[in-house]
Amino acid sequence: MKPTDTKNPEYFHKVVDCQYACPAHTPVPEYIRLISAGKYTEAYMINWESNVFPGVLGRTCDRPCEPACRRGRIEEEPVAICRLKRVAADNKDDVRAFMPGIPSEMNGKRIALIGGGPASLTVARDLAPLGYEIHLYDEHAAGGGMMRSQIPSFRLPDDVLNEEVGYILDMGIHTHFNTYVSSMNEILEKGYDAVFVGTGAPRGRDLVLPGREEAGKNVHVGIEWLASVAFEHTHKIGKKVIVLGGGNTAMDCCRTSRRLGGEEVKVVVRSPFAEMKASPWEIEDAMHEDIPILENHVPKAYVIENGKLVGMTFEKVKAVYEQGKRTLVPSGEPEVFIEADDVLVAVGQQNSFPWIERDSGVDFDQWGMPLVDALTHQSTNQRVFFGGDAAFGPKNVITAVAHGHQVAISIDLYCKGEALTERPAPFTNLVSKKMGIHEWSYDNDVVNDQRFIVPQAEKKAALSDRKLEVELGFDIQTAIKEAHRCLNCDVQTVFEKDKCIECDACVDICPTACITFTVNGEEAELRTRLKAPALNLTQDLYVSDTLPTQRVMVKDEDVCLHCGLCAERCPTSAWDMQQYLYKVTKAG
């Protein structure tokens, strides 16, 4: 193998598994260390810079960081990265003083943002401080998009959302609420220097089966129903409720039903339980609220008696796997009838752009999706950019934020007349953490604690109040213990070949057998002859140049605990522990 190029900013970035997995590349270990130091405001601001909605995301994020967390590879559970973010948000002081100021003189450019969700708000957050005049349009009365209309209050209280949306709107954003934009051409005619489309994926799919028409108003499309609950148009539901679908929307529908009078609420899914799309924690919370989940049930018909919906029939199936493909085949068991007063359909969500004229210069593909550049987010109309769920289909809040940052860079480059493909490099910094022979300016003592559980409100109280937040958040003592589970993966093991005397001390001390000195070879073959086989191909091998004994140092990054023992044991400081700070560049 070639010696590893640690100058490539992505090499050490990739070692910070959580940060690398985060679409917005939040410097996770850095904020977790700040939390253990009681510096909640600083921890909040690190988050805010990257992900804009720490309070919201600390409660609702899809947390792609957690499955990536190295801790999950050395013991059962990853660090509770998401819920620690909430600790920073809940315990911070007033942060307004740290927010970027708005220049007294604007730069003369006007930008329209269509849709008031997290994607648009992020674009606003990045561009307003640069002097852009921002006009934000949304059909609803307040900003937040689906964070407001879809995510139920028992998961995300209004005041948390309002606070974080407010930080942005207070940057002198011109809001046009209660304004549905019905024509792209009209917007383009208004002479904005750039237009951003952050309108989400607003259409929920209905499920048309025999009886659908007669069932009428007792069958609801999940996301429409959730929005009407959020905006207080809907206050109750029948005692018996069927929720169709196995994703997170279904979980929010069933739990909301339990709070609006649903006593026997059942989630019914076509696939096996193990293949449900919903996050495991969402499923767990639903089941905790006495909601059974019935797997392998394919809906057949709405059953109507005396002109009224009384339930649904289902065919039972089993999953058959052939060549990695799954098919559902009838199990031969008798049809199942389940009683219901109401049915909530949560079987998918789609984009829809009825308001964008096909002659607006924005081209669409055969599935009705806009043609958008994956890097620059520019559409075929150079002045129009897409982000969030509107760009590539429904994802989540953190992805919308990540898009927002990239769009802001593109719009800024576009307005300056610069090439959009020349993206500014990330900010990186690598500093030694050495304080003394066995002293580091980070806590390198790896604790054995298992993941701590976030306490929840009492079930009865939670079910009787739609707005009562279920999760209570970590108390500070527990938060600090949980924070200590972080392995500080941003504190890198940095090897300086010329200092090494090949004494093997690092090899012998490393608790997780990461380091091997051996003759070089091709990667696939080298992976098999390390001290412990390097089976996780997603994790890099860190390889040095050839040493005097004609061997190379090979470190498998996979399960390194970042404990610093290699560096402590190295007589020549050929190893050093150095903190790597990586920040995605913002516009400007």
Add this chain to the structure above:
Amino acid sequence: MTYIRPKFRHPDLPKNDLGYTTREYEGSLSTLCAGCGHDSISGSILQACFELSIPPHRIAKLSGIGCSSKTPNYFLGNSHGFNSVHGRMPSVATGANMANRDLIYMGVSGDGDTASIGMGQFVHVIRRNLNMVYIVMNNGCYGLTKGQDSATADAGSKSKAGSVNPFQPIDLAGLALELGASFVAQSFSGDKEQLIPLIKAAISHPGFAFINVISPCVTFNNNPGSTKSYDYVREHIEETGKTDLVPEKSEILASYESGTGTEVMLHDGTFIKLEKLAANRDPFNRMEAMNALRNARNRNEILTGLLYIETETEDLHHTINSTDRPLNTLEEEDLCPGSAVLAEINEDLR
């Protein structure tokens, strides 16, 4: 010195025949200086015992005094151990071996512990061919007492403070050969690939097995001008050949390249495989081994690898015809067979 070591280990560590990983062979955290050669030797002993799938409770570690003699604390934490008095490890090992011949005796000593204060004990344990492994972690100085020249320091070797050693060194491997040791090897702490198989062979050898391991003292004897520094040793090492220990059950002939080496069967059916032997080297000829060692010294080279082995060897228990059962398992009736037996013996003496 490092104070804490995380409890987590690599989830895919290889397992040996007992189902153990190297974790079961670890000891407590070393307190030696970072980079000390002794720690690598500890690592090699640990690895050798793991690879041989020896149940840790079947091993007794014995040592004297010195940094080297402290190391048994840092490997095989689940084995028996006795950290004895300076230079007296051989006596304790002899006593222990006499009382329980069923254990594997792993003696660890230093060049000070062996070649100075313990010299008298060392020569006698060789003479007696006690069934044990005797490893000297040889750094040419008294590390524990801050680096004074030891009796194995080469004449002309410079200390960290700049003084030059005027005395001739004692060549421990040469001495062991001279005194009739049945297994003599030499190695370097920084060459685990060579050292681990040598330790495995030494453990399998049914008599006294001596390994002199050059082991740089990073703190007091790793300076330019020292002949026991990492750099000097690496530049002056000469290998006699490659050694490997092949367990009885594996198909040795298949993997064996004819014409490149020799294989030696040990009493327990395992084989020692010697590969790529240097020209004119014959590990079964004591005289030849002594000459090779001497010639290498004259060239300022350090000859490493298996120098000599006597496969048909009889250890002390055979020589003194002691009982096959370990003494510590003998009951009162075995030891005091009663007046009838006494009368019989007396009758014999009439």
